[in-house]
Amino acid sequence: MQSAAIQAEGLTKRYGETTAVESLSFTLPRGATWGLLGGNGAGKTTTIAMLLGLLVPSAGRVSVLGHDMARDRFAALARMNFSSPYVALPHRLTVAENLRVYAHLYGVRGTEARIAELAAALQMEEILHRPAGQLSAGQKTRVALAKALVNRPELLLLDEPTASLDPDTGDWVRTWLENYRAESGCAILLASHNMAEVERLCGHVLMMKRGRLVDQGSPADLVARFGRDNLEDVFLDIARDRRVEA
Amino acid sequence: MNGAPRRVWGLVYRHLALYRRSWPRLLELMYWPVLQMLVWGFVTAYLAGVQQNTATVAAGVLLGGVLLWEVALRSQMGFALSFLEEVWSRNLGHIFVSPLRPGELVAGLITMATLRMLIGVLPAVGLAWLLYGFGLFGLGPVVVLFFAALMLMGWAVALGVTAMILRHGAGAEPLAWSVLFGLTPFACVFYPMATLPQPLQWVAQAIPAAHVFEGMRAALLEGRVDGWHLAAAFLLDALWLALLGRVFMAQFEAARRSGALMNIGE
Numbered sequence: 001m002q003s004a005a006i007q008a009e010g011l012t013k014r015y016g017e018t019t020a021v022e023s024l025s026f027t028l029p030r031g032a033t034w035g036l037l038g039g040n041g042a043g044k045t046t047t048i049a050m051l052l053g054l055l056v057p058s059a060g061r062v063s064v065l066g067h068d069m070a071r072d073r074f075a076a077l078a079r080m081n082f083s084s085p086y087v088a089l090p091h092r093l094t095v096a097e098n099l100r101v102y103a104h105l106y107g108v109r110g111t112e113a114r115i116a117e118l119a120a121a122l123q124m125e126e127i128l129h130r131p132a133g134q135l136s137a138g139q140k141t142r143v144a145l146a147k148a149l150v151n152r153p154e155l156l157l158l159d160e161p162t163a164s165l166d167p168d169t170g171d172w173v174r175t176w177l178e179n180y181r182a183e184s185g186c187a188i189l190l191a192s193h194n195m196a197e198v199e200r201l202c203g204h205v206l207m208m209k210r211g212r213l214v215d216q217g218s219p220a221d222l223v224a225r226f227g228r229d230n231l232e233d234v235f236l237d238i239a240r241d242r243r244v245e246a
Numbered sequence: 247m248n249g250a251p252r253r254v255w256g257l258v259y260r261h262l263a264l265y266r267r268s269w270p271r272l273l274e275l276m277y278w279p280v281l282q283m284l285v286w287g288f289v290t291a292y293l294a295g296v297q298q299n300t301a302t303v304a305a306g307v308l309l310g311g312v313l314l315w316e317v318a319l320r321s322q323m324g325f326a327l328s329f330l331e332e333v334w335s336r337n338l339g340h341i342f343v344s345p346l347r348p349g350e351l352v353a354g355l356i357t358m359a360t361l362r363m364l365i366g367v368l369p370a371v372g373l374a375w376l377l378y379g380f381g382l383f384g385l386g387p388v389v390v391l392f393f394a395a396l397m398l399m400g401w402a403v404a405l406g407v408t409a410m411i412l413r414h415g416a417g418a419e420p421l422a423w424s425v426l427f428g429l430t431p432f433a434c435v436f437y438p439m440a441t442l443p444q445p446l447q448w449v450a451q452a453i454p455a456a457h458v459f460e461g462m463r464a465a466l467l468e469g470r471v472d473g474w475h476l477a478a479a480f481l482l483d484a485l486w487l488a489l490l491g492r493v494f495m496a497q498f499e500a501a502r503r504s505g506a507l508m509n510i511g512e
Contacts, residue, residue: 056499
């Protein structure tokens, strides 16, 4: 049987007396797109960092694509990738040079062909030889996505992929991600504050609050259970402790 | 090329791409070694006029010391500043979640440190020969061993500095420039170890560079290769590399536990 994209069991992170994430358990199937939602300080970034092996959990375990992240994280890291507007690429390097660096780090075969393929798919041909620091927010988002896709990942962790984008560019990115997931079968875990984006892209949502998983389900299921019109209202109910279980 | 060498090359390529389009950075690599060599070259030229009999010896000892000490300085700074380039460009978040192992990160930084050292020091060596007639490589093949021992020491110190940056973040950045300058008095660059007071001689004994400079003076003044000091330098290098390598790895793992890797540039 094929292992899950992510299997988290009792994932916990404590900093002294503070608990950032407590007993988080979930299983992200292959090929699915799930959302990770929560207000500021809910523990989303900490969770993603633990899934990436950037942060060692205080308790619990994570398995990514069948690899235990405590013992075998580099095998998993080669098959996954990550994008966040809060982590930059070297500004003075051109887009092509940046992609070349990551193609080498991820051991991608046919580097130049892969860069050309990504440039065509993400409409980046005209900016390939421009320094990354001179790009607009929308162009930077496309480059960040290209970096995240350079190794044809089986699992993609996206932290607010459309933050600071105008509605048109944001919509373009969301459409692109939908198509990419359908074509590649890549599993996606998406952390976002954009509820419309999550409703559109995600088949399942994990709701976090103060480090705990407080609810989960499909967007439609959550909206129905909370008796609300949309996921944003559900989010506000949870954030403001107004939840009344139907 | 694949596997670990490819990943190391990826990191090296990132820095080479940076230098390829930035001639001020390249110039900066040569600036201090050349400036140091010029200042000390004129000092020795002045001494040549004052103390005629010892002038050639003094020139050799001073210029050889300046040039070889730059090897250690540039190796240490080349390693630490290449790491800091990743911090400054907020790129570490991507580097540390790629399949690049910590040992490969170190190998990439060592490669860059070597290239930066050669670009910085070799022009100064050439100018010393052109302007003052001092040929460092005239000492013979032993110079390669001096270079190697001092590079190893530079990398060991840089591992310690990088470990401090992992622990304390941006607050530890100044160490990348200053730490080896603090060791200069005990490295006995311009004077024999015996010049130091006895307690400080014990400190100097633990520093590989002090043995290299004893060896350099033996080669310059007596025309012989001092095997004991060379062996001591390499043995100490091995000990410091092992010790500070462990400190680096321990600090890397501590940073993974504390979350420091997530916000190291802040």
